Amino acid sequence: MTDIQADLARPLTLARVPAAARQRGTFTVQPWLYLAPALCLLMMWTYVPLVEAFQLSFYQWNMLPTAPQRYVGLTNYQRLFALPEMRAALWNTLFYILGLFPMSVIIPLFVAIWTQDLEGRARTIYRALIFVPMIVAPVVAAILWRWLLNEDQGLITLGLETVGLGRIGFLTDPKYALATLTWITGWKLIGFSTLLFSAANAGINPSYIEAARIDGASRWGIIRDIRLPLLSPTILLLSMMTILFGAQWSFAYINVLTNGGPLKSTTNIFYLLWEYGFQTMSAGWSSAAGMIAFAGFAVIAAGCMWLTKRFAVYDN
Amino acid sequence: MLRRTTLKLMATLTAASMLPLGLPLGALAEMPATIDKPVTITFYNYNLASASAGADATKELIAGFEKKFPNVKVETVAVPSNEIINRVQADIVAGKQPDVAQLTFRDLIFIASDLGGNALEDMVRPAELKDHLAGMIPKGLELGKVEGKTYGLAYTFSTPVLYYNGDLFKQAGLDPNNPPKTWADVNIAGKAIKEKTGKNGFFPGAYGPTDGTFVYQAIVMSNGGKVRDDNKLTYADKNAAEAVKMLRDMVDSGAHAKIDPASGSDTFAAGNLGMFVYTTAVLGSYKKAAQGKFDLRIAPMPSFGEKPTAPTNSGSALFVFSKDPAKQRAAYELLKYLTSKEAYTVITSKIGYLPLRLDIVDDPNYLGPWVKENPMFRANLEQLNRLTANVAFPGPNYRQVEKMMMDSVREAVFGKGDPIATLKAAQDQGQDLMP
Numbered sequence: 001m002t003d004i005q006a007d008l009a010r011p012l013t014l015a016r017v018p019a020a021a022r023q024r025g026t027f028t029v030q031p032w033l034y035l036a037p038a039l040c041l042l043m044m045w046t047y048v049p050l051v052e053a054f055q056l057s058f059y060q061w062n063m064l065p066t067a068p069q070r071y072v073g074l075t076n077y078q079r080l081f082a083l084p085e086m087r088a089a090l091w092n093t094l095f096y097i098l099g100l101f102p103m104s105v106i107i108p109l110f111v112a113i114w115t116q117d118l119e120g121r122a123r124t125i126y127r128a129l130i131f132v133p134m135i136v137a138p139v140v141a142a143i144l145w146r147w148l149l150n151e152d153q154g155l156i157t158l159g160l161e162t163v164g165l166g167r168i169g170f171l172t173d174p175k176y177a178l179a180t181l182t183w184i185t186g187w188k189l190i191g192f193s194t195l196l197f198s199a200a201n202a203g204i205n206p207s208y209i210e211a212a213r214i215d216g217a218s219r220w221g222i223i224r225d226i227r228l229p230l231l232s233p234t235i236l237l238l239s240m241m242t243i244l245f246g247a248q249w250s251f252a253y254i255n256v257l258t259n260g261g262p263l264k265s266t267t268n269i270f271y272l273l274w275e276y277g278f279q280t281m282s283a284g285w286s287s288a289a290g291m292i293a294f295a296g297f298a299v300i301a302a303g304c305m306w307l308t309k310r311f312a313v314y315d316n
Numbered sequence: 317m318l319r320r321t322t323l324k325l326m327a328t329l330t331a332a333s334m335l336p337l338g339l340p341l342g343a344l345a346e347m348p349a350t351i352d353k354p355v356t357i358t359f360y361n362y363n364l365a366s367a368s369a370g371a372d373a374t375k376e377l378i379a380g381f382e383k384k385f386p387n388v389k390v391e392t393v394a395v396p397s398n399e400i401i402n403r404v405q406a407d408i409v410a411g412k413q414p415d416v417a418q419l420t421f422r423d424l425i426f427i428a429s430d431l432g433g434n435a436l437e438d439m440v441r442p443a444e445l446k447d448h449l450a451g452m453i454p455k456g457l458e459l460g461k462v463e464g465k466t467y468g469l470a471y472t473f474s475t476p477v478l479y480y481n482g483d484l485f486k487q488a489g490l491d492p493n494n495p496p497k498t499w500a501d502v503n504i505a506g507k508a509i510k511e512k513t514g515k516n517g518f519f520p521g522a523y524g525p526t527d528g529t530f531v532y533q534a535i536v537m538s539n540g541g542k543v544r545d546d547n548k549l550t551y552a553d554k555n556a557a558e559a560v561k562m563l564r565d566m567v568d569s570g571a572h573a574k575i576d577p578a579s580g581s582d583t584f585a586a587g588n589l590g591m592f593v594y595t596t597a598v599l600g601s602y603k604k605a606a607q608g609k610f611d612l613r614i615a616p617m618p619s620f621g622e623k624p625t626a627p628t629n630s631g632s633a634l635f636v637f638s639k640d641p642a643k644q645r646a647a648y649e650l651l652k653y654l655t656s657k658e659a660y661t662v663i664t665s666k667i668g669y670l671p672l673r674l675d676i677v678d679d680p681n682y683l684g685p686w687v688k689e690n691p692m693f694r695a696n697l698e699q700l701n702r703l704t705a706n707v708a709f710p711g712p713n714y715r716q717v718e719k720m721m722m723d724s725v726r727e728a729v730f731g732k733g734d735p736i737a738t739l740k741a742a743q744d745q746g747q748d749l750m751p
Contacts, residue, residue: 062712064430065409070712083745085723151575152588172576259525261577263731264723278402280715 050294057287063277076288085264085272086289093247093268096182100246103186104193105238109231111190112197113223127198134191138252145184146171146257171257174265181257181266185250193238200234201227205315233312240304244297269293347439347644355646356389357415357638360404363472363667364394369600373666381653388646397632398526405431408637415638416647418471421459421629422528422718424708428462433635435465439644448652455703456672460633468633469651472669474595475627475699476521476534478502478618479602482611484590488512495615499562502591502618506571509590516573516583518566521594523577523726529718530630530706531593532725535559537626538619543707543721547750551721552739559620560728564735574730593617595630596696599668614692616699626704631669657682670696711751720746 057076061069080086115126133141148156149170157167170180204227212222228235247268254260260267260275267275269289277286359378363370371394378390393414395403401423404414408431419427427433436445449457452470460468482492488508496502506517522531533543541556543549550556566572575583584592585605599614606612619625634654636647653659657679660671665686676682677697687693709717724742728735 060712062430062715063409064405066432067430067712079745079748150579152583152586169574172574258576259578261726263727275719276716280713280719281402281405282713282716285716 053287053290055287056283057291059284061283062281063283072284076284077292080285080288080292085267088264089267089269089272092178092266093270095178096185096247096250096268097243099179099182100186100189100242100249101239103183104189104242104246105235108190108193108197108238109235111194112201113227115194115198116201127194130194131191133188134195136188138188139256141184141188142253142256145253149180172262174263177258177262177266181250181253184253184257185246189242189249196234196238197231200231204230229313230315233308233314236304236308236312240301240308243304244301347641347648349645351385351387351642351645351649353642354387354389355642356391357643357646357650358391358393358412359650360393360395360400360414360417360419362395362397362400362418362632364392365396369604370597370667373662376666377654377659377662380658381650384653385646385649388649390650396526398528401426404637408432413637413639415636415643416650417635417637418632419468419635420528420632421468421706422708423714424460424468424633425462425710426708426714427635428465428467429710430712431637433467433637434644435467436469436636436648437465439636440648448655451675452655452672453674453700453703455700456629459629459705468635469655470672471632471634471655472597472663472667473629473631473672474597474669475629475696475703476531476593476617477596477695477699478615479584479592479594480613480615481584481587481590482613483587484509484513484515484610488590492611492613495613496591496618497615498621499566499618500621503566503569503571506566506590507569510570510573513590515587516575516589517571518591519573519575519580519583519589519593520563521580521592523722523729524580525578527577528630528706529722530595530628532722533706534617534626534628534704535563535593537628537704538617538623540623544709544750547710549717549721549743549747549750551725552736552743557736557739560725560739561735562620563729567729572729577726596668596670596693597630599693600666614695616695624702625699627699627702628704628706630706661686664693668693670700674700709750711749713749717746717749720749 056069058071058073059069060072060076061067111126111130115123115130118126136144148154151157151167151169151172154170157170161167168176170176208226208230209222212226217225248270250268251270251274254266254268254271255274258266260271270293273286273289273293276282276289361374363374365371374392378392382388382390393403397420400417401419404417404419407414428435456470456473457466460466460470478495480492480495485492485505488505489512490505490508496505502518508517509515510517520531520535521527522529522535529543536543536551536556536559539555539559539562541550541553541559543551543556563572567574573580573583573589575589580589580592581594581598583589584594585602587606587610596614602612617625617627634651636644636651638644638647655672657673657676660673660676661682663669664671664683671677671683674697676684677687678684708714711717720742724739727733727742728738731738
């Protein structure tokens with residue numbers, strides 16, 4: 001018993017020493033000790049692989065330890081930029097991001113504000129309904145959509161045919177496939193975004209709204225002048241997440257539903273680098289594609305951070 | 317005690333590290349003639365990963381083997397065919413070397429040169445090997461060889477055939493007893509089915525993620541083309557490209573369906589596709605799907621006019637990776653069992669693959685009764701005489717080269733641009749990656 005107490009007591013006595021040291025402005029070990037586990041994990045899982053991927057992007061290697069890594073300089077990058085599929089993938093990535101925007105930010109924002117005004121059970125039921133797609137496993141969702149959209153027996157296709165729209169090859173026609181996958185990805189996200197917006201909306205101090213009502217503000221006026229500004233940090237956060245991760249969220253659906261096809265119309269940069277790395281075992285190409293994506297998204301992320309700082313309104 | 321264990325460990329490690337580097341493969345420690353002690357071997361198999369007849373038949377075979385060799389335990393690892401080579405590679409990297417693996421021929425060169433597969437000639441005494449290989453189709457055995465040595469022992473095996481739906485043929489006013497013989501016939505029949513029944517006419521199982529390249533290569537080689545000539549890619553050359561252009565023309569005429577490349581097989585099994593060129597490996601599953609629903613028929617694969625077809629093998633060979641002599645013996649016994657007359661009787665009748673021992677086809681003790689009941693299987697057997705090897709790509713980038721080829725084929729068949737120019741552009745880029 002006493003030993004344990006001694007152990008427990010020890011950090012307390014130690015804690016005094018750094019405090020004194022800090023006053024003298026010298027290096028203290030203790031904060032670094034607290035940070036060490038997190039830093040180690042961050043190094044091990046993020047920065048070391050990043051540096052390795054950077055190195056690998058200059059080599060040609062098929063990922064076998066027995067096979068030699070051959071230095072090829074910038075050839076991997078040159079090849080990637082010469083490939084039409086890389087250009088298509090970059091455009092598609094942009095399409096996914098822009099296409100997801102309405103479903104991950106705009107619609108959830110309205111749904112959240114609208115359901116806030118609903119009373120009691122109706123609110124819970126609506127929110128539950130909207131949240132359900134979120135908890136369905138991506139692969140299961142993908143398979144359900146494949147059945148629904150099947151050209152020969154799919155419920156949706158047959159429904160459209162009875163309406164007179166004819167059969168649409170949602171997943172087999174390059175004209176529609178990208179939009180279809182964007183829709184499926186977005187459909188899955190609506191619930192998550194709505195949840196975040198509802199939480200942020202519920203966190204707004206009701207006394208502001210009371211005060212505005214007493215001053216005779218209309219419902220739209222309250223939304224425009226109180227709710228939307230106070231929701232702006234969440235709006236910006238979700239916009240940033242959509243921009244940075246939107247194209248990644250579509251990965252499971254691309255993999256299950258189209259494999260990047262038909263005719264490369266649904267592939268994006270993340271699917272492409274996975275394909276290079278693990279389907280065709282070209283570590284160099286995959287790393288180079290990863291580096292291109294990393295550089296691009298780093299710039300975009302910096303821009304988003306700047307925007308957040310500039311436009312977010314916080315209720316202090 | 318501790319020191320002795322350490323020494324042993326050190327010795328083993330040194331020996332293991334020297335083996336692949338210092339000594340030629342021929343100097344593998346010789347495997348014992350019998351299995352005296354219990355031994356466990358791993359078997360990576362893709363038939364087991366299928367939800368169809370393949371898994372049941374394979375389980376039956378392994379149970380039979382374990383009964384015959386009570387000392388050997390076979391631990392199976394089921395991985396789908398398009399992922400199995402990646403899984404084997406990943407496990408080798410992780411230090412979990414498989415003992416036996418069922419792999420496809422497209423990876424043959426890579427397995428022999430990079431993955432450390434054992435050549436049977438280095439592992440087994442010549443007389444014993446000769447004994448077992450006697451009676452197997454020489455053309456089949458040839459397929460598993462790299463530089464004269466057998467790395468893969470031909471195992472489950474098939475050629476593309478033309479499956480067709482007799483009911484759709486009748487509805488379209490075609491004669492199901494007179495199936496299309498040439499691609500021109502397929503075009504006519506496909507258009508008739510599309511126009512008269514509204515169902516899809518024709519589709520080859522050549523473009524999907526699990527299809528590999530064998531159907532595509534069979535079509536190309538039937539027109540006298542080839543996908544590579546030594547280290548030079550030739551799939552955009554005249555005969556090869558014209559074969560692809562023929563497919564594109566059928567897409568333009570409406571005879572060739574425009575469906576999801578991954579769904580050709582399901583569409584046919586659902587009765588919504590008139591003609592489907594694919595491996596006989598799925599015959600068992602189609603028979604089940606067609607039972608009571610539509611009239612399933614099989615014909616030899618179509619030809620380009622008078623040119624003889626070049627049915628290319630799909631399917632797999634068995635590869636041994638064990639370095640431990642006792643496991644090698646167990647692995648070799650498993651290979652022998654799985655390619656025996658008894659095993660091929662099960663494989664052919666229950667899954668639909670070809671028997672690589674033709675002497676069992678009419679033998680009443682083996683396949684005789686089954687072939688009598690299933691005369692349509694003869695279409696597949698006839699093609700064996702013309703069996704043409706599926707061409708594997710060499711070099712460290714072989715997968716990338718193959719993927720670029722297949723992407724360009726899909727683009728040429730379903731895309732809008734000039735099919736031959738599409739193939740040519742991909743070939744030029746792919747050539748850069750060849751050794």
